[in-house]
Amino acid sequence: MTTISVAVPRKGRPLEAVLERLATTAAFTEIADDVISTLRYEKAITKDDATPDAPVYDRLAAYSDLDDPTRPEYTLLRDDREGMPRRVVFDSLTVPVDGIDLRLVGREEPFRSLRKHEFALGFDSADLVLEEVVQLRDDPLTEIAAINERIDPVDTDVRVVTGMGDTVYHTLLGTPAVRKSLPHDLSREFLSAYEGDLCISPRYERLVEAVIGTDALRDIEFVYPENGREEEAAIAEAGLGVYLTVTGSTARDHGLELGEQLFPSETVLLENRSEVGDGVDRVTELFAAPDESVLALQ
Structure with a gap:
């Protein structure tokens, strides 16, 4: 055989x-x-x-x-x-x-x-x-x-x-204050107009660049969670970020709103x-x- x-x-x-x-x-x-x-x-x-x-x-x-x-x-x-x-x-x-x-x-x-x-x-x-x-x-x-x-x-x-x-998703997450700063839902369209920090896990940097597109990242600066810190907590502090979500319950516990599912993991x-x-x-x-x-x- x-x-x-x-x-x-x-x-x-x-x-x-x-x-x-x-x-x-x-x-x-x-x-x-x-x-x-x-x-x-x-x-x-x-x-x-x-x-x-x-x-x-x-x-x-x-x-x-x-x-x-x-x-x-x-x-x-x-x-x-x-x-x-x-x-x-x-x-x-x-x-x-x-x-x-x-x-x-x-x-x-x-x-x-x-x-x-x-x-x-x-x-x-x-x-x-x-x-x-x-x-x-x-x-x-x-x-x-x-x-x-x-x-x-x-x-x-x-x-x-x-x-x-x-499938779980790399999802755009943001605080209500940041989401209200632009006349868009939390989406790729929002990112295209956004200027500021975007909190991501360092191991996903190239992935995020690929799924957002380099054009939308021109005025965005990546920031990263400190060692040992929960990603959702770091995103809540930065105001906007991308992280894996299943139900989104942990993100909501940190006061984050769930935006567009950018890419399936x-x-x-x-x-x-x-x-x-x-x-x-x-x-x-x-x-x-x-x-x-x-x-x-x-």
Whole structure:
């Protein structure tokens, strides 16, 4: 049976999106749920929100079954939190899918693994693609479907195939006072007329430039939250900012109004076109198909 390796994140929302897509098939539901719950538990331990029931190496041994390739494997990484605790993260899992052994392989940065031609397929956040390779233009980038046309073929052979639907949004947020300073709703039109500070997370600087467009940023200066400060609190102090929102409740708690959803932050299926070979097209079809029931696990 042909084995196709696919790079996936080691933890977090993008990995959960991939597992949840596979879990639409009953045969894989239990394993997917087990991986998701295990990693959420380990995240809670790392954040001191849960008390471990065993030492980390004992937990790692209990989670993994090296004699059964159809069971998930995990590994340990140093977390970047204070004290650099060890964190249990996803390593690999092989799933028989429609005559193909689909091998999910954990990577810290799947997109960069594809750029280095280590994999033909992978999943990562669309945010990273915007941060690394899309061209900055005067006009804004507004949807995932438009990403590929802004990727210079000289930069990379990797392209976005489809999104996984786990969408949250980079949203324009502002205080009522700032919003009332211009005769516009909180939108790209507002930004085009606005002059002043715009508070963003420093890791999203290039992304914000891409989704707002360089023309609207001519009279805007980026400011950033101080280390350890909550982004919504920093935006409330600056008066205007861009940050990820799901329900917007935290933003409202800080007295902020929700404006335009500037761009979806979503897990995307990526393909390195120069590495496509036997079986890869079939795996791409399985994940990209609008009818998730085509994931016919054996």
